[in-house]
Amino acid sequence: MRIVLSLVLSAFCMVALAQSKSAPVSYRKQIAPILATSCNACHGGATPQSRLTTATYAALMAGGARGKAIVPGSPDKSSLIAYIEGRKQPRMPIGGALKPAEIALIRRWISEGAKTDGEAAPVDPSKSPDAGSIRVRPDILPQAASLAWSKDGKLLAVGTYREVKLFEMPTGKLQRTLSGHADVVRAIAFSPDGATLAAAGGVPGVGGEIRLWNVADGTLKKTLTGHADCIYGFGWRPDGKQFATCSYDKTVKIWDAAKGESIADLKDHADAVYGLAYTASGKYLATGSGDRSIRVWDAQTGKRLYTLAGHTEMVTSLAAHPTADQIVTCSADKTWRVWNLRPDGGDAVRTSPAQPDVLTDARYSPDGKWVITSSNDGTVKVWDASNGNEVRKIANPDAILAVLVDPANQSVAIGGYDGSVILCKLADGAKSAALISVPSRAAAAASAPNTAGAARNK
Numbered sequence: 001m002r003i004v005l006s007l008v009l010s011a012f013c014m015v016a017l018a019q020s021k022s023a024p025v026s027y028r029k030q031i032a033p034i035l036a037t038s039c040n041a042c043h044g045g046a047t048p049q050s051r052l053t054t055a056t057y058a059a060l061m062a063g064g065a066r067g068k069a070i071v072p073g074s075p076d077k078s079s080l081i082a083y084i085e086g087r088k089q090p091r092m093p094i095g096g097a098l099k100p101a102e103i104a105l106i107r108r109w110i111s112e113g114a115k116t117d118g119e120a121a122p123v124d125p126s127k128s129p130d131a132g133s134i135r136v137r138p139d140i141l142p143q144a145a146s147l148a149w150s151k152d153g154k155l156l157a158v159g160t161y162r163e164v165k166l167f168e169m170p171t172g173k174l175q176r177t178l179s180g181h182a183d184v185v186r187a188i189a190f191s192p193d194g195a196t197l198a199a200a201g202g203v204p205g206v207g208g209e210i211r212l213w214n215v216a217d218g219t220l221k222k223t224l225t226g227h228a229d230c231i232y233g234f235g236w237r238p239d240g241k242q243f244a245t246c247s248y249d250k251t252v253k254i255w256d257a258a259k260g261e262s263i264a265d266l267k268d269h270a271d272a273v274y275g276l277a278y279t280a281s282g283k284y285l286a287t288g289s290g291d292r293s294i295r296v297w298d299a300q301t302g303k304r305l306y307t308l309a310g311h312t313e314m315v316t317s318l319a320a321h322p323t324a325d326q327i328v329t330c331s332a333d334k335t336w337r338v339w340n341l342r343p344d345g346g347d348a349v350r351t352s353p354a355q356p357d358v359l360t361d362a363r364y365s366p367d368g369k370w371v372i373t374s375s376n377d378g379t380v381k382v383w384d385a386s387n388g389n390e391v392r393k394i395a396n397p398d399a400i401l402a403v404l405v406d407p408a409n410q411s412v413a414i415g416g417y418d419g420s421v422i423l424c425k426l427a428d429g430a431k432s433a434a435l436i437s438v439p440s441r442a443a444a445a446a447s448a449p450n451t452a453g454a455a456r457n458k
């Protein structure tokens with residue numbers, strides 16, 4: 001009996017195997033339902049994100065603001081795969097992740113030629129077993145993308161969708177909103193003299209934008225445009241005479257701050273550049289890229305000095321030590337690393353253990369004692385910078401985009417994909433204030449019951 005059973009079983013397995021080898025993946029039955037559940041809420045309707053619509057085969061194949069997202073036959077050349085695998089940022093779907101089996105299925109469908117066998121019947125998300133397996137809140141865009149503290153700690157600037165919000169600290173009162181930005185403000189920084197706030201972003205696939213604001217009265221000094229895609233990183237040279245921007249367009253630009261003109265293009269990276277920083281001495285400019293490398297440049301001449309390799313996936317963020325010629329980087333490889341920079345080369349001094357998910361930001365506290373990291377899984381961690389030991393874990397409900405410790409080294413500001421901004425005490429991780437609150441998932445789901453992929457309580 002046992003033999004018969006195992007024979008039947010193995011015959012069944014062989015049939016299943018043969019079927020999975022021969023039957024091509026069906027767009028209608030297998031791919032469209034994944035997109036409907038996890039993507040259409042943002043990539044559908046009248047104003048799809050990044051001009052990509054995933055709701056019909058034709059629109060999906062036409063691509064988005066950055067061109068075609070699918071190259072039939074080549075999953076590795078398809079940017080859609082890079083986005084869902086987190087090799088391009090922000091990882092799709094924003095605020096969630098596809099299951100490995102779903103990614104594998106989309107990969108196989110593309111390698112089989114990305115063909116269509118007809119459109120799927122509209123999906124009723126409430127009936128799909130996978131409904132809301134990602135946490136989409138319609139109308140809530142990735143908002144708290146960037147943070148900056150003024151040097152005296154009296155102002156916290158938050159870069160959000162099309163706006164910068166300035167909060168007076170420690171009261172947490174909204175002082176003013178600086179508006180008119182083209183899209184999400186992805187990088188913000190106070191000038192070394194504290195008089196100017198630079199806010200950079202731009203429209204995906206269109207170009208970069210920098211707005212320079214007068215901190216004293218909130219008036220706009222200047223709007224600068226440049227780059228062929230949106231800006232992800234901004235840094236003032238410590239003397240305030242120049243600043244640098246880096247972009248999805250793979251380049252780094254150096255700007256003359258007084259003239260407001262771009263004066264040099266640094267073009268060595270092979271992929272999008274997500275982070276940059278000048279070291280405190282003003283000697284080095286370091287840039288980190290989707291090409292997994294860190295490039296180090298002479299901050300005075302713009303000359304390229306050397307490349308630092310070690311991360312095995314894209315570098316998502318890069319920050320400088322408050323006093324030393326040292327940087328901290330984090331990566332989609334789930335580690336953070338510390339590097340010492342010398343004129344002739346750099347040393348990797350520390351590599352963290354691999355974390356459960358992609359790291360999105362890594363910063364030093366202003367006293368240099370701690371490294372703070374944030375992750376796609378909502379975790380913020382405090383590490384002892386002197387030995388790399390994990391000191392504290394601050395759990396959040398949603399993916400975190402940005403973290404930054406205040407100048408007094410008392411609290412850490414945490415900005416989420418969902419647009420929330422909270423403050424937690426560095427000493428014990430306790431939440432001390434909520435500067436921007438977003439509706440809870442349950443409330444968002446209740447207010448938008450008919451939207452595909454609406455949130456499920458998790």
Ligand code: HEC
Nearest residue numbers: 038039042049050052064065066067069080092093094204
């Ligand atoms: C919560 C909203 C949201 C969800 C859900 C979402 N996206 Fe996106 N998507 C965005 C935003 C915002 C951008 C622009 C990001 C940027 O460039 O900074 C984007 C950009 C993209 C791009 C780049 C398009 C271009 O040409 O610039 C691709 C490809 C993409 N998404 C695929 C997907 C896929 C596939 C899914 C589902 C698995 C998905 N997205 C789910 C919001 C979302």
